[in-house]
Every structure is written in structure tokens, then in C-alpha cells.
Amino acid sequence: MPDAAPDPVYHAPPAATLLRTPLDLLDAIYDRRSGLTHLVGEPVPAILDALAAGPASAADLMQRLADDYAIEGELAALRARLAELAALGLVDARAL
């Protein structure tokens, strides 16, 4: 039985790539690499903070977040958030 493709590992961009301004329910983020500005809602700031500690797969990130938060939502939702962030270039998805 062939293995499923391994989960991607998500990397936060290098330090100081993203400038953040917390507003209210949303943070404003400026990405120096793309020159784009994004307004991001929960749980994105928590995800970015958690990835700053080091790269993680979705499952590892779920564990890391669970250390600090009472999580409401499934792993599939976290995968969707990470895919959204990767599509926008806010995190990098790699094989390792």
C-alpha cells in the first residue's frame, strides 16, 4: 500500500519579514517580500506566533497551539488556514 504524500511542513518567513499592527478583531500585516498588506483574523496571529518557534506540520502545530489555547475546531480547519496562508505567501510550505 503506497504511503500518502507526506504532510507539508510550514515555515514562518524570516524574522522581521512581516510587520504587524494589531487593530481590534483583526491584525493588519505588511509582507515585505510581496509588498502586500493583509487584514487577518483569528486564528492567524496565533498560528504565525506559533510557527515563529520553528517549522511544523499541521499536526505538530495543532499540538503546539493546544499548549497555549483551548482549541475549537478540527485539524482539517487548521490545514485550511495553513493552505490559505501559504497561497498568500505569508507562510512557506515545504516538503521538510
Added chain:
Amino acid sequence: MSDHQDPSANSAQSPAASRRRVLQLGAIGAATVISVRPALAQTAVSVMTCEIPVPDPSRASQYVAADGSLVAPGTPGAVPGAAMPFKGEDVRNVMTHGGRLPGTTAEQNEAYVNYIRRLRSGTGGFTCFASIQMPR
């Protein structure tokens, strides 16, 4: 189902654990990021017809792969660059409503649109791309 896993490593901290802030992961189909699209605001007389060359003139000899990256000429699955730059308005229409860039085959259109999506500051056409107002 996984909400209440309680790693034994944390059991010594359980009083703090029970006071953890809630973190909502959101619905799978939801978008939690709104990207700012540039606007020409109300001072514009009409829609900007700036142009986007595909590819950037400094790399005009390269081919465009289906995912929009630039590759060596003749690479299988890649197409040559467009002969003429595309108008900003045409690019906006395709990205908002679908369809094809003028004068392109389906294969060329996919490659060119992905190339444009990947434009970064400093590349020819980026300012034009950034200034196209695209409603979400």
C-alpha cells in the same frame, strides 16, 4: 474529538490549562485573510490601461510554464512569452470574471495568468498589476 487530549506532560500545569484562552480555527471554507487591493480612488477619469508584459522585457527570451514560473526556452509544457503586453483592464476582467486574455490559447492563458499572479515588486508590470482593482 481531539479537543480534550490532555498530554501527560501538561498535567502538572492543569490549573493554568483549564484557564487557557479559546482559539477558534474557523470554518474550513472560510477566508480569514483579506488582502488589500490597491485603488485609484475617485480621481480617476476612467480605468487605467497600463500594461503588463509577459514576461518582463529583461527576460523576454524565457518561456512560461503552466504554473507561471519562467523556464528555459523549449521546456516541455511551457509556452513562449506573449508578443504584446496585456492591458491592465483585460487582466482585471480575466481575473474577476474568468475567460481568456486576448489572443491566447487555453494553455497560454493559464501560464500567463499564473505568471501575472506571481509578480513581485521590482518586476516589470508589477505596479500595473498592483493597481488593478479586483473585488473579492
Added chain:
Amino acid sequence: MRHGLTLKIGPAAFRVGSDWRAPIADLRTLYADYPPAPDGFADFTVRLEAKRPWRRFVRPSVHLGGDYMLPDALPLSLAHGLLAAEMGMNLQMALGWRRHLLIHASAVEKDGRALILTGESGSGKSTLAAMLGERGWRLLGDEFTLLDLDSDSVRGFPRLVSLKNAGIAAVEAVADAARFGPRLEATPKGAIRHLVPRADAIARMDEPAAPALLLYPRYGFDAATRRLAKSENFMRLTQASTNYVALGERGFGTLSRFVESVPALALDYSDGEAGIAEVERLWTEHVG
């Protein structure tokens, strides 16, 4: 170009060239109290051109050109030449100015602090600014509000105030007739009449002000006022700025600080006088 002049308004200097005398004559009259470009050096050039030499005389049609242009811009009739010149200057700023963060907004100053009014065409921001200018406020600008990228202050850019339709009569009732340009009928935005800012607004155009209150007026709606959340304000301002994206990181910083420190309210009103009264009341309440 046979006819031309230079103008300095706040930090920006323009050269306007024209194939026809009349629009330049109008500008010379209305901007009489403004300085020329220093040493003749202009940041931008605006050109009012005939497409063909004989079109200066036969069905004259003014094509707008300049350092920055929209190639698809519709030409205007010669009767609207003054409007073409003003639109040309707007386009140069909107497309080419990088020294400040530009917000599509009018602004007035009192006691060194700025009240900024932002909104779409028809919101009433120009009429409100003109009316406040006649009631003890100093006009900082009509079409654009300029935010300094480092000090966050508002820099004056007091061009002619562009009054439209119902706003024209409201301001004609309170401002000296000598300060108005010609009434232009049937422009793409309806009837337009330009108002020259008061003498002290022109004389003090280089005096900045600290932004203190941001309002989103909407004329023609039942009276209502509500506070805007910072995230809504931030997003709306990125759409009200023509150069936010081009300014990159500095624009992000300036806008972030602005949104964090300047309260923002949406103000709906259906009566001009009541609108003005509410603006003054909100200023007292939020700024003191």
C-alpha cells in the same frame, strides 16, 4: 504649447500648458494669490492638447496629457477646460506623488489640529469643508489630504474646492461671489463650480496640522453617527488612498499609526446645516 503657467500649492508645483488661452486665463485668475513654481521648477506637467492642429478651432476638444496619464481619459469640451486642468493636476498627484500618503479626503484645521472628511463623490465632503472654511476653520485641502510619512502630520494642499450640484448653492449663500470660478454645466459629474480658498488658507498653506478626527460623511441619509472599528477604518482608508500600495512599508507604518491614534466616525445627514452642527459637536466631544 502656446499658453501656460506654473503654480505651487503646498509641497507640489505644477506646470500647466495649453493649446488654448481660456483655461490658462481662468487658472491665472483663480490662483492669483498662489506662488509660482520656485525657480520655475515643477514637480508635474499637465497638458491640455488638441488632437490635431485644426481641432484647436473646429469642435475644440481638450485631451488631457501630462507626466502621468490615463490613456483612456475621455476628452472634455473647451468650455470645461478649467475642469480639465484641475482633473489633470489631480491625476498627477494621484498617480505620481510619493512624498506623502494621499487620502481622498478634504480637511480643515483649527488650533493646529486637523479634521479630515473622507468619502465617495457626492458624500458632501467638499461642501462641508467649504462651509467650515467660512466658519472659522482653515481649509487644508479638498480632493487630497496629505499625511507626512514620518511626522504623521497633515500637510496643506489647498487647491480650488470643487463644489457640485446642490453644494454649489449652499456655499454661494455664504461665500463672497468674487471667489468663485465659472459655473460649468453638464460635466461628467453634473454641475461644477470652483471656490478659491480664503486668503489665510492660501497664505498659511505650508503650516501643517496634527490629525485629530476622521469623519466619513454621507449626505442624503437619515441622521446617524457611529464609531468605526479600527479594522474597518484601516481597510476603507487603503481604498481611499491612491498611493498606499506604492508606498509599501512606509505607507503601512503611517496608516497604522493614523488608525491607532485618530478616532473615526461615520456621519449620515440629510440636511446641510444639521450636518455642520453635528460635525462641530463631534469635534468638541472627541477633540475638545
